[in-house]
Amino acid sequence: TTKKHIPDAVLLDAPAEVTVTREEGLGPTIQMMLSGPRMDAIVQRLGIDGSTTVVLTVPRGSTDLEFWQMSVAYWTFRYWGFSRDRIKILNGGDDAWDVAGRPLTDAILVPTPSTYSVTQNKVLKDVLRVSVGEMLGYVDAINRDRSLLNTWQLIEVRGYTTSPYLANSYRQANANQFITDRVNGEATRNRLYPDRTTLISRMAASPVLDGAAQTFLSPNKKTIAMCFTSTSASPTFVLFDAVLGAPEGDIMMYDASASQWNNYT
DSSP: OOOOBOTTOOOOOHHHHSOEEEEETTEEEEEEOOOHHHHHHHHHHTTOOTTOOEEEOOOTTOOHHHHHHHHHHHHHHHHTTOOTTTEEEOTTHHHHHHHTTOOOBOOOOOOOOOOOOGGGGOOOOGGGEEOHHHHHHHHHHHHHOGGGGGTEEEEEOSOTTOOSOOTTEEEOSSTTTTOOEEGGGOTTSOEEOOOHHHHHHHHHHSOEEETTEEEOOOSSSEEEEEOSSSSTTHHHHHIIIIISOOOTTSEEEETTHHHHHGGGO
16 A cells, blocks of 8 residues: 655655665675666656756655664765755655655655766765775774774674674664654654764764773764674764764765675684
8 A cells, every 4th residue: 555645755765775685705695785787777767867956855754764774875865965955855754744744645646757867976985985805894893903993983783692693893872873863753654863962972972892891882983883684784874974064075885884794604
């Protein structure tokens, strides 16, 4: 069934369209970054062109997985050359629209396809994604010189008890540790990303684990976020990229994350 949605919104089926199993490293790995032709197919089906501002949203009362998948879509568009002023997230999704008193509909819009290609964005923002080869290089460099952690932080979001995890990574309490607000303060409504000031305050007050010791994330360090398949880590990418406005290259996602890394044991 079709959920009620914002008028003229079109469906991006994130689980089916925004991730792909791709061979990299030792073998095929699930939920990795799309290829250019796959991204072009999405862009063209949705009618996106060079003058389009893409706004991502989720239905009312979405699950955490749906919230994370919206964030994966944001990262995917950013990687394929969409600047921050061309790819946005509607904070709170359709719940925010609903609470604001705006109408929802079940009418389905079929967009006019475009012929636009991400090659027309002129730049691939590959500094936003870390491959397994690059990740091996980062971990080896930190193992040789731990002073690099004065300017770098690796974030594993799956929880304090996650094991195994990449050496030198900080473990968050959970993927939504800093995203605790809900639309209208209602537990059944969608999550809300905090504003910049609130986020910085939460990072200074809510600890992560460095091994067995408590420490705190920095909003200013170069950061690599990871999880099991890069899905639940994607909100952390949004926090640094969209909320904090980190310089491009200072926030990256380790594509495929532990599902790929663990093959190397």
